[in-house]
Amino acid sequence: MAKSTYHYLFGPVRSRRLGQSLGLDIVPMKTCTQNCLYCQLGKDAPLTLERKVYVPTDAVLAELRQRLDEGLSADYITLSGSGEPTLHSELGVIIDGIKKLTDIPAAVITNGTLLYQPDVRRDCARADVVLPSLDAGDEATFRRLNNPHPDLNFEVFIDGLCRFRDEYAGQIWLEVFFCRGINTDEDRIRNIARLVAKIRPDKVQLNTAARPTTHAEAMPVSPQELEQIAPKLHPQAEIIADFSRHQAPAASANLTGNTETILAMLRRHPCSLEDIGVGLSLSPDQVRPLLDTLLKTGQILSDTRSGTEFYKIP
Numbered sequence: 614m615a616k617s618t619y620h621y622l623f624g625p626v627r628s629r630r631l632g633q634s635l636g637l638d639i640v641p642m643k644t645c646t647q648n649c650l651y652c653q654l655g656k657d658a659p660l661t662l663e664r665k666v667y668v669p670t671d672a673v674l675a676e677l678r679q680r681l682d683e684g685l686s687a688d689y690i691t692l693s694g695s696g697e698p699t700l701h702s703e704l705g706v707i708i709d710g711i712k713k714l715t716d717i718p719a720a721v722i723t724n725g726t727l728l729y730q731p732d733v734r735r736d737c738a739r740a741d742v743v744l745p746s747l748d749a750g751d752e753a754t755f756r757r758l759n760n761p762h763p764d765l766n767f768e769v770f771i772d773g774l775c776r777f778r779d780e781y782a783g784q785i786w787l788e789v790f791f792c793r794g795i796n797t798d799e800d801r802i803r804n805i806a807r808l809v810a811k812i813r814p815d816k817v818q819l820n821t822a823a824r825p826t827t828h829a830e831a832m833p834v835s836p837q838e839l840e841q842i843a844p845k846l847h848p849q850a851e852i853i854a855d856f857s858r859h860q861a862p863a864a865s866a867n868l869t870g871n872t873e874t875i876l877a878m879l880r881r882h883p884c885s886l887e888d889i890g891v892g893l894s895l896s897p898d899q900v901r902p903l904l905d906t907l908l909k910t911g912q913i914l915s916d917t918r919s920g921t922e923f924y925k926i927p
């Protein structure tokens with residue numbers, strides 16, 4: 614099996630929110646403005662608010678061009694991956710570059726904390742869909758759950774989301790991540806709902822820690838509880854947490870299933886055997902021996918969450 618030669622591209626992988634999504638990873642591992650309790654990329658990494666060219670824009674676009682030339686079938690090209698993509702100061706140039714290369718829509722998955730900055734709003738506005746997060750309706754819960762950079766201010770963060778809504782004609786799909794006992798009581802849900810009404814996203818999507826997280830505090834909420842919370846946030850709020858682990862086969866996943874590719878997937882977040890199989894278009898029987906080898910050599914660990922075994926980097 615051939616080894617993936619891409620440094621900044623990931624997938625396509627099947628995502629509940631975006632279908633078949635080719636990821637563009639434009640900041641180094643865990644480069645973020647926050648340290649969320651539920652982060653799957655590791656805990657207590659240094660925080661930054663510095664926007665700069667973390668990875669070369671030309672190299673990212675050259676890889677995308679090559680991937681398109683090889684034949685790419687994807688529903689979205691998604692700026693996400695190993696941290697907060699709005700920290701890349703040429704995010705807008707990258708999105709413009711994507712648009713020149715392909716008609717596949719561009720999506721940005723962001724924690725939204727930098728949207729108070731006009732240049733970040735301008736960059737994000739070039740995308741077809743922006744998927745920001747809002748997990749707290751008050752400053753104290755924001756600090757506890759999202760552990761933001763000390764210079765970030767909750768009111769300024771919310772104001773940035775509202776301004777972006779006023780300026781942006783594209784789709785905003787707001788994710789709300791619930792952790793048991795942290796943002797799930799009635800008052801906190803009501804506070805989040807109040808802000809959702811103010812921000813006016815096109816979709817509200819509820820998530821929880823269905824995969825293992827690095828902080829034990831980030832306990833998942835049950836599917837039944839999420840069902841009860843959803844209408845309190847928005848009449849059409851949808852649940853995107855993947856409890857079932859049963860996903861449709863990937864329509865087109867051209868990357869081969871060698872161990873390097875699996876390690877690249879796990880560096881981004883823990884995956885189940887099915888996730889890996891779907892992402893690489895391999896059967897569980899093809900993936901299992903590769904995982905066994907990685908487990909035996911200590912390159913990965915396994916962990917069980919909600920009855921499903923997940924694999925992750927130690």
Ligand code: SF4
Binds near residue numbers: 643646649654697724
């Ligand atoms: S915003 Fe995303 S990358 Fe940053 S700490 Fe939170 S979960 Fe991790």
